[in-house]
Amino acid sequence: MAERTEPRIILHPHSRRVRILAGDTLIADTRNAIELRETGYPHRHYIPKEDVDMAKLSISSTVTHCPFKGDSTYYSLLDIDDVAWSYERPIDEMQAIAGRLAFDADKVTELAE
Template sequence: MGDEHIRLHAISARIQVLAGDTIVADTCNVLELRESGYPPRYYIARADVAMDRLCRSTTRTHCPYKGDASYYALTLDGKCIEDVAWSYEQPLPAVAKIRNRLAFDPQRVELRITER
């Protein structure tokens, strides 16, 4: 994998993940992953995510540059939002820093990004 496919770096921003009025994650510990042909993705440490609101879904995907992803559903007010986030528990060595972090789908939840 060359640098032309994926770039990964820490950013100086605060990110809040919201589902309606509920904050699902709030952090300044963010890794931004830029992959050719895709919008930026923000990987958040699990310690900054309300993991008690998430449960694993059955969805799995494979990326030749990152490895195998596991997905999570969000339960909120009796409703389930499927595949709201994903994580690479065993990422490929080139992106090892995203191990056990979560990225959230901005089409399923709101991402508020505030520069620090």
């Protein structure tokens, strides 16, 4: 009998409130996040752009590729480089996170209820 393995990435709708702060500055506030759980990585909340203060962010020159999600675009916040990233055109299996932003928990404070 074949051993059943968990998928590498699992997406979970997250309807509880998620806020992102840089110091005392609120950057994002949503009740419409998607929690992405990827083997070997911390869980990440992907937040819709309409719930992010995009005026505070600027696109950085950093671009990365993940074979399981696709190509990412990074964003900086004032003096915090690459504070967030987004998959604008992810692979087919990850379309639910298209255009949403995830934040680097080492660079900002994430408050999830």
